[in-house]
Amino acid sequence: MIQVRKSGYMLAILVILMLIVTACGGNNSNNNASPSSSAAAPAQGEKASPSESAAAPAADKKVTLGFAQVGAESGWRSANTKSVQESAAEAGFDLKFSDAQQKQENQIKAIRSYIQQKVDVISFSPVVESGWDTVLKEAKDAGIPVILTDRAVDSKDTSLYVTFIGSDFVEEGRRAGKWLVDKFKDEKGDVNIVELQGTTGSAPAIDRKAGFEETIKSSANLKVIASQTAEFTRAKGKEVMQAFLKANKDIDVLYAHNDDMALGAIQAIEAAGLKPGEDIIIISIDGVKDGFVAASEGKINFIVECNPLLGPQLMQAVNDVLAGKEIPKRIVTEEGVFTSEDAKRELPNRQY
Ligand code: GYE
Numbered sequence: 358m359i360q361v362r363k364s365g366y367m368l369a370i371l372v373i374l375m376l377i378v379t380a381c382g383g384n385n386s387n388n389n390a391s392p393s394s395s396a397a398a399p400a401q402g403e404k405a406s407p408s409e410s411a412a413a414p415a416a417d418k419k420v421t422l423g424f425a426q427v428g429a430e431s432g433w434r435s436a437n438t439k440s441v442q443e444s445a446a447e448a449g450f451d452l453k454f455s456d457a458q459q460k461q462e463n464q465i466k467a468i469r470s471y472i473q474q475k476v477d478v479i480s481f482s483p484v485v486e487s488g489w490d491t492v493l494k495e496a497k498d499a500g501i502p503v504i505l506t507d508r509a510v511d512s513k514d515t516s517l518y519v520t521f522i523g524s525d526f527v528e529e530g531r532r533a534g535k536w537l538v539d540k541f542k543d544e545k546g547d548v549n550i551v552e553l554q555g556t557t558g559s560a561p562a563i564d565r566k567a568g569f570e571e572t573i574k575s576s577a578n579l580k581v582i583a584s585q586t587a588e589f590t591r592a593k594g595k596e597v598m599q600a601f602l603k604a605n606k607d608i609d610v611l612y613a614h615n616d617d618m619a620l621g622a623i624q625a626i627e628a629a630g631l632k633p634g635e636d637i638i639i640i641s642i643d644g645v646k647d648g649f650v651a652a653s654e655g656k657i658n659f660i661v662e663c664n665p666l667l668g669p670q671l672m673q674a675v676n677d678v679l680a681g682k683e684i685p686k687r688i689v690t691e692e693g694v695f696t697s698e699d700a701k702r703e704l705p706n707r708q709y
Pocket of ligand 1: 430431432433434507508561589614615616617642643663
């Protein structure tokens with residue numbers, strides 16, 4: 358009887374042990390059977406525990422790009438901003454974006470804050486050419502690569518930035534000048550030109566002026582009789598053109614460093630009872646949609662294209678720099694020129 362009772366106890370213990378083992382095993386097999394829930398669990402755990410979050414690849418490897426934009430002064434700039442934001446999102450980057458309202462001090466502040474935040478790469482379109490060495494040196498010392506887009510700096514030390522992606526503004530000025538020289542090749546009398554310059558001290562204003570002057574100087578009768586900045590904006594373009602019209606009776610040509618200033622000037626010309634594109638020949642640079650509309654209506658006679666869609670090239674450069682690849686010091690964007698006739702044809706295809 359004792360034997361029977363003993364083996365009865367043993368059996369009971371065995372059954373209890375088996376139950377415990379099955380219960381544990383059941384839990385384990387549940388975890389294994391459900392990969393989706395087991396994948397979700399560690400992600401939550403990583404957020405809670407800093408030691409585990411160091412191993413979280415997706416969250417930690419997201420590239421941070423600090424972009425210090427010039428402002429929102431023109432149609433070109435809006436298209437450029439959109440291109441940068443969309444391309445950064447497509448590339449899966451964490452974009453920190455700031456608008457400097459055309460002020461260098463704001464851009465410098467933004468760059469310093471990106472350095473502090475230890476972003477992976479800094480990019481910016483320098484509002485003016487000079488005065489960047491100190492802040493660029495700070496970025497270099499912090500080991501953060503800088504990519505210039507759209508506008509160049511005049512720093513002698515080119516090791517302060519990795520590359521400059523943007524247009525050849527001197528060439529744009531030359532293209533504008535060449536068209537004008539050709540248009541007036543049979544004209545013997547004086548051709549009076551007024552010029553609306555971009556932001557004083559900016560690369561596009563300096564270079565577009567230089568390229569234009571270089572090409573028209575061979576024709577002695579092509580004369581720039583007035584030249585002033587209108588800061589790349591429509592409002593200023595209108596204001597300065599009004600002043601030009603008041604001070605000069607015989608204006609034959611307007612050369613505007615961008616479409617927006619030309620569009621503002623067109624309002625002033627019309628208000629003065631003159632026909633833009635006929636009484637005054639108009640050349641501008643950029644090729645944004647509103648510029649194309651004016652050109653297709655014959656109000657702008659010639660547009661030199663400047664491409665604002667720099668986002669994809671910038672993101673590519675960021676990836677290349679972080680991958681340690683060698684990239685060219687200068688990446689030039691491709692662009693064309695358009696007469697009123699071309700503008701009419703091209704208008705439906707214009708993206709910006
Ligand atoms: O032409 C003008 C803008 O830097 C190329 O800036 C850019 C210029 C562009 O405000 O419209």
